[in-house]
Amino acid sequence: MKRPMTCPLCEAMCGLLVETDGPSITGIRGDPDDPFSRGHVCPKAVALQDLHEDPDRLRQPLLKVRGRFEPVSWPVALVAAADGLRAVQQRHGRDAVATYAGNPTVHSVGAALFLPGLVKALGSRNRYTATSVDQLPHHVAAATMFGHPLLIPIPDLDRTQHLVIIGANPLASNGSLMTAPDVARRLRAIRSRGGRVVVVDPRRTETALVADTHHFVRPGTDAFLLLAMLHVILTEGLDRPSRARELALELDTLRELAAGWTPDRVAPATGISAEAVRTLARDFATAPSAALYGRVGVSMQEFGAVSTWLITVLNLITGRLDEPGGVMFTNPAVDPVRGRGGYAPDRIGRWHSRVRGLPEFMGELPVATLAEEIETPGPGQVRALLTHAGNPVLSTPNGARLERALAQLECLVCVDFYVNETTRHAHVILPPVGPLERAHYDVVFHALAVRNTAKWTPPLFRPPVGTMPDWQILSALTEQLQRGWHWRTLRQRMATRALRRLGVRGVLSHELAKGPYARGTPTGGAPLTMAALESHPHGMDLGPLIPMLPARLRTASGKIHAAPAAIVADLPRVARGLDSALEAAQGQHPGTLLLIGRRALRSNNSWMHNSTRLVRGKPACTLLMHPQDAATYGVADGAVARVTSRVGTVEVPVVVTDSMMPGVVSLPHGWGHGRPGVQLSTATTVPGVSINDLTDDARVDALCGVAGFSGTPVTVTPADP
Ligand SMILES: Nc1nc2c(c(=O)[nH]1)N[C@H]1C(S)=C(S)[C@@H](COP(=O)(O)OP(=O)(O)OC[C@H]3O[C@@H](n4cnc5c(=O)[nH]c(N)nc54)[C@H](O)[C@@H]3O)O[C@H]1N2
Ligand SMILES: Nc1nc2c(c(=O)[nH]1)N[C@H]1C(S)=C(S)[C@@H](COP(=O)(O)OP(=O)(O)OC[C@H]3O[C@@H](n4cnc5c(=O)[nH]c(N)nc54)[C@H](O)[C@@H]3O)O[C@H]1N2
Ligand code: SF4
Ligand SMILES: [Mo]
Numbered sequence: 001m002k003r004p005m006t007c008p009l010c011e012a013m014c015g016l017l018v019e020t021d022g023p024s025i026t027g028i029r030g031d032p033d034d035p036f037s038r039g040h041v042c043p044k045a046v047a048l049q050d051l052h053e054d055p056d057r058l059r060q061p062l063l064k065v066r067g068r069f070e071p072v073s074w075p076v077a078l079v080a081a082a083d084g085l086r087a088v089q090q091r092h093g094r095d096a097v098a099t100y101a102g103n104p105t106v107h108s109v110g111a112a113l114f115l116p117g118l119v120k121a122l123g124s125r126n127r128y129t130a131t132s133v134d135q136l137p138h139h140v141a142a143a144t145m146f147g148h149p150l151l152i153p154i155p156d157l158d159r160t161q162h163l164v165i166i167g168a169n170p171l172a173s174n175g176s177l178m179t180a181p182d183v184a185r186r187l188r189a190i191r192s193r194g195g196r197v198v199v200v201d202p203r204r205t206e207t208a209l210v211a212d213t214h215h216f217v218r219p220g221t222d223a224f225l226l227l228a229m230l231h232v233i234l235t236e237g238l239d240r241p242s243r244a245r246e247l248a249l250e251l252d253t254l255r256e257l258a259a260g261w262t263p264d265r266v267a268p269a270t271g272i273s274a275e276a277v278r279t280l281a282r283d284f285a286t287a288p289s290a291a292l293y294g295r296v297g298v299s300m301q302e303f304g305a306v307s308t309w310l311i312t313v314l315n316l317i318t319g320r321l322d323e324p325g326g327v328m329f330t331n332p333a334v335d336p337v338r339g340r341g342g343y344a345p346d347r348i349g350r351w352h353s354r355v356r357g358l359p360e361f362m363g364e365l366p367v368a369t370l371a372e373e374i375e376t377p378g379p380g381q382v383r384a385l386l387t388h389a390g391n392p393v394l395s396t397p398n399g400a401r402l403e404r405a406l407a408q409l410e411c412l413v414c415v416d417f418y419v420n421e422t423t424r425h426a427h428v429i430l431p432p433v434g435p436l437e438r439a440h441y442d443v444v445f446h447a448l449a450v451r452n453t454a455k456w457t458p459p460l461f462r463p464p465v466g467t468m469p470d471w472q473i474l475s476a477l478t479e480q481l482q483r484g485w486h487w488r489t490l491r492q493r494m495a496t497r498a499l500r501r502l503g504v505r506g507v508l509s510h511e512l513a514k515g516p517y518a519r520g521t522p523t524g525g526a527p528l529t530m531a532a533l534e535s536h537p538h539g540m541d542l543g544p545l546i547p548m549l550p551a552r553l554r555t556a557s558g559k560i561h562a563a564p565a566a567i568v569a570d571l572p573r574v575a576r577g578l579d580s581a582l583e584a585a586q587g588q589h590p591g592t593l594l595l596i597g598r599r600a601l602r603s604n605n606s607w608m609h610n611s612t613r614l615v616r617g618k619p620a621c622t623l624l625m626h627p628q629d630a631a632t633y634g635v636a637d638g639a640v641a642r643v644t645s646r647v648g649t650v651e652v653p654v655v656v657t658d659s660m661m662p663g664v665v666s667l668p669h670g671w672g673h674g675r676p677g678v679q680l681s682t683a684t685t686v687p688g689v690s691i692n693d694l695t696d697d698a699r700v701d702a703l704c705g706v707a708g709f710s711g712t713p714v715t716v717t718p719a720d721p
Pocket of ligand 1: 101102103104105108130133134135152296345388389390391392394395396415416417418420432435440598604605609668669670691693709
């Protein structure tokens, strides 16, 4: 039997056809009838079979007894988890329990709908997620400019004539905040319709190789480059009127801010010549349609929020925002902007972290501060942690420090199906079923896609007896935590129970009824209900992105804030950053190289390395280095280098390649499985090292607290001189 589903591994939402024979999988291929992905898949889709069959994937809860994990029943595990967390809160207050939600949370409908209730029941201000090692700056820009953190403009990939990609490598990542299955074909299409693709990246990436132009940029200097582009566009009068611009306040402020940021001044810092910056700006501003797009390379850095804001500003003033072929807002069937949890604040720092004073945003704190919140005694100290689908030991800056801190927690509860670098420290592990055993609807990525589509998949396999999908674990744990609480929490308890009775399908049905297609689809179709989704198992196409302004704005003024006060206040820091970058460019820090990350098609953050078919072949965890640097520091291709930063040292094989910008080295993230106690029998044979044993928890974007991964200073020496 061939059964359609959506791949939940990355943001591309490829349609799959899973061929089954009773309980076994006989093949996984692309679904040609999926209207969005039209048959495209990458190698990771096939690896879903390895995940499904992986004997290391937990099917039963584990409880740590005298230092060892023992399988226990669900009632025992849930009571142990709830009692452990509640005891800490009773002794030390609500904030003593922290929560961390990792990336796969947003790829699971059950988790996306049911984790918020659990976090709310805990009622702690110590809320952390992978957002603060990822897209936090995008939310800051969206919230302060448009009034809602999820109003993120998406490149209209299929209609643009000019795409500028800064700090993203969609050919490896398959696109991010730009859900677009088969991004390679879509980029090729831009060029075959006479358009252009430009890439700005410290590495000549897979994407740069298929672009028309590539510029090396020194890591962490994008804000200077973007300010110089703003300067060129405004001084040369290349900005132009548009519907969106009519809605914008504070345009004059932009002119004041850009003064002084000439291409000549910033060129030595960015490594891109003044003439190239002028060309970049002019080509972008004058193309018939254009989209400027930035992703993790510009968001995970010390000027992440300013850079991300500048990208939106450039799209706004050149008439690209909310226009076909530019950057547009989505109109998803389940709409997080108008639906559940709808309004979210646009203020940064309503409260601050206890130890370092880092700002809250959207109700959460930056995870770069979690280790010190656990280590530092005093009122409000974090003494317990609940993780959901996260591996912060490998994915947050100075992960080794966090790992040491985890070991001193009174209670660590992990909702996860692997014993990995993080969960090995747990007292209780609650494993949900795998992605083929649960229903799927992409509540997050339909809202970030280059086309409006909708697709529902029921579970392909019946979950084995005695296992639970994540939403059931999360609601059971929520109820367990609420048990016996004061009568004032009665309403919360009733809400939890009502939600649980609805289940995923019921909640989605309510959401669809509140959504934009509740009365019919744009193509004159019937109302979009669960029944309609069920009768379209390959997915429903709801058409290209459409202009959404001004109705979609959520600002109190009903206008766009082109220069939000919180962001403008950060510009003096950017100016100081330019001074130090200029100093560094003059060679005042000899011996220092700048470390950046990278993604590979056959890898998925930290957790798919247990799939034999993905880790076969040449080692993936290598340090890329320019030949000139290799010669200077005496390391040869294939030799092992010792890489040292302020916080740590790793030893890793070197690949010498001129695809790197001189002075910059690159390591992938998500490796480092060689730690004791990790129960991943394949991954531990190809352990690699963790880049986050080098990245520095002290380097954050001071404006929003996102980790400043890009451009971590390191030294490189041969491991055996
Ligand atoms: N230096 C550096 N660090 C980075 C990055 C970088 O580029 N450079 N990238 C950052 C980015 S963008 C991100 S998103 C983060 C990711 O950071 P995290 O979200 O912390 O880590 P993941 O590697 O995604 O780990 C996912 C965990 O969820 C578990 N899991 C998988 N599926 C499910 C599920 O359905 N349910 C549950 N309960 N568990 C599941 C896996 O076993 C694994 O333990 O890493 C960040 N860290
Ligand atoms: N195969 C695969 N796909 C994935 C993932 C994965 O781990 N593997 N992870 C998923 C996740 S969680 C996310 S968030 C997305 C991320 O999706 P992308 O943002 O496309 O991620 P990357 O491939 O890391 O691309 C970031 C690029 O920024 C460059 N860069 C680094 N520092 C700087 C800088 O200072 N300035 C500039 N201009 N560029 C810089 C890097 O060289 C790199 O090419 O990918 C998702 N898709
Ligand atoms: S690109 Fe690969 S991992 Fe991403 S959704 Fe498609 S098949 Fe899955
Ligand atoms: Mo991410």
